[in-house]
Amino acid sequence: MSLRTRTVDHTRTVDHVEDVSPGSGALPPRAWYASSDAGSLSLNGTWRFRLSPTADAEDDSFAAPAYDAGDWAEISVPGHWVLQGHGSPVYTNHRYPFPVDPPRVPTENPTGDHLRVFDLPADWPTAADGRARLRFDGVESCARVWLNGTDLGDFKGSRLPHEFPVGPLLRAAGNVLAVRVHQWSAGSYLEDQDQWWLPGIFRDVTLLHRPAGGVVDFFVHASYDHTAGEGTLRVDSDVAGRVTVPELGIDIATGEPATAPVAPWSAESPRLYDGVLATGGERVPLRIGFRTVELSNGLIEINGRPVLFKGVNRHEWHPERGRALDLDTMRRDVLLMKRHNINAVRTSHYPPHPAFLDLCDTYGLWVIDECDLETHGFTEQGWRDNPVDDDRWTPALLDRAARMVERDKNHPSVVVWSLGNEAGTGRGLTAMAGWIRARDTSRPIHYEGDRDCRDTDVYSRMYAGHAEVERIGRGLDGGPRRRRALPFLLCEYAHAMGNGPGGLAEYQRLFEAHGRLQGGFVWEWIDHGITHPGLGHAYGGDFGEELHDGNFVCDGLLFPDRRPSPGLAEYKKVIEPVALTVSPSRERSRRPGTHPRDTVRVTNRYDFTDLSALAFTWAYEAEGGTVRSGTLPVPALAPGESAEVELPAVPAGDSAGEAHWTVRAVLASGTAWAPPGHVVAWGQAPVSPRRVPYVAATARPAHGDGLVALGPGVFDARTGAPRTIGGVALTGLRLDVWRATTDNDDGAAWQSDPRHGPLWRGLGLHRMRHRLDAVEAGGDALTVRTRVAPAGGELGLSAVYRWTSDGDRLRLTVSTAPEGHWTVPLPRLGIRFGLSGADRVRWYGGGPGEAYPDTRSASAVGRWESTVDDMQTPYVRPQENGARIDVRWAELGGLRVEGDPVFLLTARRWTTEQLDAAAHRTDLVPGDTVWVNLDHGQHGIGSQSCGPGPLPRYHLRAEPAEFSFVFSPHPGTHLA
Template identity: 35%
Template sequence: MLSIERYWEDPGKLHLNREEPRAYYIPYADEGSARAKKRGRSPFYQTLNGSWKFQYHASVKKVAEGFYERSADVNGWDDLLVPSCWQSQGYDQLQYTNINYPFPCDPPFVPSDNPAGLYVRDFNLAEQWDGKEQYVVFEGVNACFYLWVNGHFVGYSQGSRVPAEFLVAPYLRSGSNRMALMVLKWCDGSYLEDQDCWRYSGIFRDVYLLARDQMHIRDVFVKPLLTDDYRSGALQIDVDTTGSLEVMAVLKGDNGRILSTTKAIIDHRGTLALDVADPKLWNAETPFLYDLYIYSGEEILRFQAGFRKVEIRDGVLRINGQSVKLKGVNRHDSHPELGQTIPLNHMIKDLNLMKQHNINTVRTSHYPNDPRFLELCNEFGFYVVDEADLECHGLGTAGGWENAHLLSEDAKWKEAFVERAARMVERDKNHPSIIMWSMGNESGYGDNHIAMAEWTQGRDPSRPVHYEGAAPHYKGNPKVDCLDLESRMYTSVAEIEQYALDENNKKPLFLCEYSHAMGNGPGDLKDYWDVIYKHPKLIGGCVWEWCDHGIKSETDKGESFYAYGGDFGDKPNDGNFCMDGLVSPDRKPHTGLLELKKVIAPVHIEAEDLKNGQLKVTNRYDFIDLSQIGLHWKVEKDGQTIQQGQLWQLDAAPHEHQIITLPYQWPEQADGCYYLTLSCWLNQETTWGAMGHEVTFEQFALCDTANVNTSDVNTGMNAVVNAAVNANDRKALPTIRVSEEGSVLTLRGFDFLHQFDLDGGTLVKISRHGLDLIEQPVGFNIWRAPTDNDMHVRLKWKEEGYDRAGLKVYHSEWIQLDDGTVEIKVSFSLGGYSRFPILRGEAVWRVDGEGAIGLQVQVKVREDLVYLPRFGLQLTMPKGNEEVEYFGLGPHENYIDKRQSVRKGLYLLTVDEMSEPYNMPQETGSRFGTEWAVVSNELGMGLKFTSADSFSFNVSHFTSQDLTAAAHRYELSKRKETIVYLDYKMSGVGSNSCGPDLLEHYRLNEKEFQFELRIKPICKEDE
């Protein structure tokens, strides 16, 4: 066994021989290379990324002495690419756990069988580096490591997601060298790294050598200073050196123009100052960056300098004096194949997608990201909440939530807490994108957190400090004075508004997590943002979260899927709780992201005087006017465009509005459904979006009966539908011939034949021209495949038997009202075994001589029940009915609380296109606010569904029961038949997997209601 000091179980031993933390930079030899940020162009940089020899041991106790010696034979070892997570390369156990520690909770101790990864790399060092001070930088190693160079022990470090830098000059020589590491999976620091994510190990970020002058700049702190009117600026540049050194600073602006320069002799510590007249200010909308070059000896350091001031005044967060809203997401490092090793282009893809969906803020949950990610945020324009690598969530579940503060109140852990803030701040302090420091996540709250916050404010008073874990302690507790904001997670809409209205609350409220975007959701975004926009003290928040953390996998049959917790036999695990993002693992947007894009859109349009074409356009940008936005408008009648045009004169200033007039013709009579749709798009190319990219849209009904904005919850968007046949028309209908055999009632018309089972209380055959249009009896349905956000209420649903509700028929009778009309009345209930009936109802079916089927059902729900998932009719249509055409909200799925991103229109889709492919099968594909729908074969023969009121409908090749039973998409067996759900209502989707309960007005909670529906066999060519 290897003989080393057991630093990994000593919270007082955080490192040995590691350099003091400093700002991120790479020394270059020329400005061009520095400006290009191509590290490989620097003669002072040498990457150690690449193939390393690797040996995995299930226990550190099995590691033999001497593996790190220059003479050790490692030829038989495996080859492992660095950077990488060793679990992603087939070693050890892939494991996802949210709260619970993956080992016994006994701080500071970890299991004796602590897995270890041994790394060895042979490399050459150029002669030009002779005489230089040589350092090795590890950007990220999880969880702790011991380092040897050429057989000499160099040092130890822990703290996974911040750099560890060591002076290795005493051990290196020109020519061949060997570096060896022992990385341990767990250490006492693992108690501080209990984040909700896959548990990865290894050298997962870049490794490189730096050659420095003997006397060189060690650290730089660039402090942008602005006058109160923001019209004059200066850069205060604090410089630390390793000795006496002449240092020159040069600031360049547009096109590399030199704006200011200064130089000084600095002996270990000094300050340079550069004045800038009328500086261009940095913000997320106009992220202007100056190039700051600092020269010393042979080296040039480059920093992105942005002039911006972050302030909290009168309980309002302000950037450069302007009140801003943080429209953010939480983002983990997550790649479906590489784990927490994130390629640069993958970061760019994330940020591009965020920009395209109107997101302006990223919280680095729950640890500092790669420093290059922050550089990209500077350039793209994002506000960043930089979060320390600190979470102790498992303490609360190990033995009661009173233990949540166990480490935050323990003085023996104070240094470990403070160091995690210090290493983050020192590395990232020069990034203008960072507007807030976060003292970690879900780690209780105690003196150690206070020490972190006070250290941070002392080092960098220019940014506010946030920590949500103190929220339960806020009221009247002086211990939170060190925190500049009140931060909350998953607080309800009512609670945040109550906070805003309470004059005693002086701090801005930041929702560091809200609207849990797991699966089919979130469904409460508009409700939050209606309140956030209303109150300046509510500064916005970050949706949980950006991406699903699925791991790309294959079944034994070669079927690809994204795995989640438990799929690798990992214990403990939290199942699919890692699949809670706005985008899939391969970064395909879920409909929840489209919803967020619309709700937080920077342009808001309201009706001013629709008859005269007047609309009010509000600019919700904070710093730019609307001159970069073009507007296209069109008027549609029953889904067909009849008028359209362009508008170019948008120019409203930030936070201001303008009235525009569109030259459309108001419909003279309501002879159809008229809708005005406006599309706001980029009229110029940006770094993240092409010209023509749609920023947002708005839609208005022009019908006299529906002259309201479609985004309103109570819209009444009534269309002209086929009304039920009235008594005066019956004589004109063709004759129906009726026969009763046993319990089956057969109804024959000129070109149709329907059958109704009186005992079963439902239709068992619908056919026209000899073509059968249903495969199974029609039935009432209240069950939906639970969404992830139904995970709590589904237990009540199942307890009451909603998932097993069957039809009980008490009485059926029929009457032929006249030659062309037959009416059937059915008294029924729905209920599950072992429980009282869920609801009772009376259904009146009416068949006319054209084969149309009318249904009117009156329902009474048991008073003591939790709200219903849905209520409606379920039909199974035969194979071949693949075409879905409807007039309603689309083109993608939408629900009563998740429909801001859709617009009223005429849509033609396939059955498969109706659904969203959630990795965990669940309810998907419903269309709220539908006026009519047709499901047919490609020849147009099928069924048309209409109602006097708009309804929800859903078409799929899977039943609700199919989706309920499956844990992964590959477990689903696609039916040949087409399943059609026609709902009176469906409850909203909410965000209750982690957020508040579904809001009352989105629940199907009515105890009495009536539903009408008309089903007509058609051939679309004849309609």
């Protein structure tokens, strides 16, 4: 090992910033391991910091040991300086936030100088052997490093490790570590991922002692033969030594294979064996998982079985610390994934912190490990000058591939290597694939941009619609012969931006129906909102960026504070590993008055494990309340097996009203990732039908003082609008067709492309006007005839409100019909009104969380209760939210409302117009009125903020409709 020992010369050279090479002075990459008995010193903590507006604004005299940085600021490392009060973050999806002129970057290049003075611990081994290493696990985007005045070198590759030999330079005390970090560099052209641009030393900095005879690099090969039930272990090491695995009785020399009966590692059963690699100078702990990945029969098979990936894309994110994640946050992510039935992660679009992969090994997640590479911005110029097709950049690409593979090669959780993301095509990618295959034959290679699969082993797509995915599953997609012989993955689908994603259940049915479809990865795991004192969570444009992509950075299944969104609850239900299908007995209709046994079909959808770790419970529920419950004996079905299990007989007296069976699969005992009783899967089915509310029209309208009284209702005689029902004041009851557009609504073709017809807003659906045509009070009804239409066009809706009463209750029947030529769906169709004094809401129907026509899988029929405030879903950009679906009745603000048919319920303390106008949640100011929507229907949600829209069956077409609501006083829910 040699050192570059250029002493500080006070020059201002910045040539390395625009050099396409990966850097200079760093040691070759090697395997990462958390600890050994050789000793290490963390240099994380408080560092001195100075920010300059340009790369050459300051010379490098600050790196001299005698430099006085007492007046510099202090920041935390790991961390990003723009999140610690120095400059501002920038968000772009794919456009470079600087002129595209590779490899050059602007002179206006924020540059952060970092200083850390440290002493060696008293027990630090002697430095005379010169084998200590200084390790950086992640610096964005380009760094130059000095130790005690000596220039160690520079590097690029922000999310990759770099080590420098420093042994002879170390002192017992007063060591000065200086690091200059540039925000922009030639490397930035290779790091155009959809995320915030956040410069800084954002991963760990560590000093590693390397003893004589210590391990330089090692490769654990731990395969599994499923036919023999045996694992074969071989550990290759640059330094000779011995490998022991006491539990397996293995004691072998490095490079020597050993075979033993083992339990294999899988994401479902992540069995790890503790071992030790011992050399003449060091003992390195090993965590060995035996598993084999291979392409067989056109599929990715692991341990001899094809697997179905139920995955997420995961950017590293924390709302206050950005990509500087701590171990507890990473563990929290993994536990949330496991508890929501997620079994796979694509590390979009760079290798994660190495500790995250340790967690995946421990708890069990399949990992597609993706290289730190994306050149998406070159799509703006037709991929001209794209670095991956320019031989000058190939050494940098190979360096990035090597640093990923060498660091992560010993993780059993890593089952696929990915070359990168959205970087076009070119010779550099081919070179990367060739290098990886030469180094590691045990894993397939992925890259979505390689549509012909010349360099890859997986046919991968993003955001393909359901119909296309089905064609691929059926083998009707055509294309090159090699591609047609490969497994298919949706590496990104179901764009989880704002309210959504919709259509998950339909995708999953396709994955399960066609073997070639090996699943997909939802985009993405977490919203990248930044904690902001005035906005709650900030997104693109909130920091004054000239070029930005707004809230497109908030597209996750978790909110920025890591609270699960309704989308995550939906995904958990859709991908649950046990299918529970409840079926009423076929004999019921043939044997009136009897109660034959209903059944539940239990199907094991795990890839490897049986159902012995699960317990099953049943509940018989009438009108949403549990009547009886118990446990259900289910055999320990093997993967893919099914069984019909009888449910208990229910006496006739227990079936009054609408009834449901609910069956749950729960953890019988606690696991490393969840406590006993955690619900893994559930199924529900009706046993008896719902009683439709009936109101006999016996009351007659009575006139007086400009009012009309009908049963418990008082109406304005001129407008026909209800003033009070049972003494409860109502405001502004009328037909409503508008919703505050979701991110997915705003991505719809008819919203953004006039070729598809008029836009929702272009049609004026957000500002409908209501024309009163007639008020007729006579006979047994009060009838109000209106037309609802926007200004500027011929489109409209006729609406007739017919009120009847039996003296105690009011029934409102709404009849609507479209007028004019409608070419787009309606956002919603129902009624809206305001209540004062409403706080708690009780309802019988779908819950507990929000649901829409194509996001309803996780909605269970039951009796639920909430506050109005808790019914709101806190999307970072406010939009339509909080609807409860399939509601039979609801009680709030002193009223009870029953629907015919069932309806969607929304209640909030601001109007739809206020919600629609809000850019952040802090823009929403609660008012004294609670605005209630009772919707006959809503348009589906879809995924079209970046993917396909709702399937046609979820379109709310403008067509004649009729629906009714029954209102009655309910004092128990009235709050003054």
